[in-house]
Amino acid sequence: MRSGTALREALLRLLERRAFEQITVRDICAEAGVHYATFFRHHASKEALLDHVAADQMARLVELTMPIKESGDDRRAILVLCRYVEDHRVLWSVLLNGGAGATMRAEWLRYTRQVTGAANPDSWLPSELGTICTTSLIVETISWWLRQEKDAWPPDPIADIIHRLVTTSIASRGPIER
Incomplete structure (x- = not known):
C-alpha cells in the first residue's frame, strides 16, 4: 500500500517538472524510492x-x-x-x-x-x-x-x-x- 501511494505521489511531483511523455517508469521509481519491479506489481505501465x-x-x-x-x-x-x-x-x-x-x-x-x-x-x-x-x-x-x-x-x-x-x-x- 505504501509503495502504491509513493508511486502516485512521485508521478505527481514529476509532472510538476516535466511533461508526462518525458517521464519513464525508472524516473517514477527513483522519485518514489521504490524498486523497478515493485512498480509493475502495482501498475502495468506509467x-x-x-x-x-x-x-x-x-x-x-x-x-x-x-x-x-x-x-x-x-x-x-x-x-x-x-x-x-x-x-x-x-x-x-x-x-x-x-x-x-x-x-x-x-x-x-x-x-x-x-x-x-x-x-x-x-x-x-x-x-x-x-x-x-x-x-x-x-x-x-x-x-x-x-x-x-x-x-x-x-x-x-x-x-x-x-x-x-x-x-x-x-x-x-x-x-x-x-
Whole structure:
C-alpha cells in the first residue's frame, strides 16, 4: 500500500517538472524510492498509474462538490471544482490534455452517472443524453481553459461560463415530439 501511494505521489511531483511523455517508469521509481519491479506489481505501465491518479482525482472532485450540489447550489459547486482544478493546474492539464485525456473523460462520465439524480420525466432531453452533454460541456470547457495562458482566465469567470453553458443548454424547454 505504501509503495502504491509513493508511486502516485512521485508521478505527481514529476509532472510538476516535466511533461508526462518525458517521464519513464525508472524516473517514477527513483522519485518514489521504490524498486523497478515493485512498480509493475502495482501498475502495468506509467499510463495505468496515470489512470489510477485520474480516478483518485475524480473521487476528490466528487467529495468536494457533492455536498454543495446536494444543497442546490450548482453555481458554487462548479466554482469549487474550478478553484480545485486551478490549484492543481499542472496535474489537470496532463489529465485532460495529456496522456490520460480519454480515461479522464470516461472516468468523469462514470462518476456523473453515479451521482446524477432521478430523470425529469418532463424534460425535453433524454436523461442519458443530458448526462453525456452536461459532462462534455464541463470537461471540454475546463480542457480549453487549461490550454490558455495561466492567468488569462481565473476560476470564477470559468465557473460562470460553465454554469451558463449547462443551464442554458440543458434547462427544460418542454418535451420534444417523437
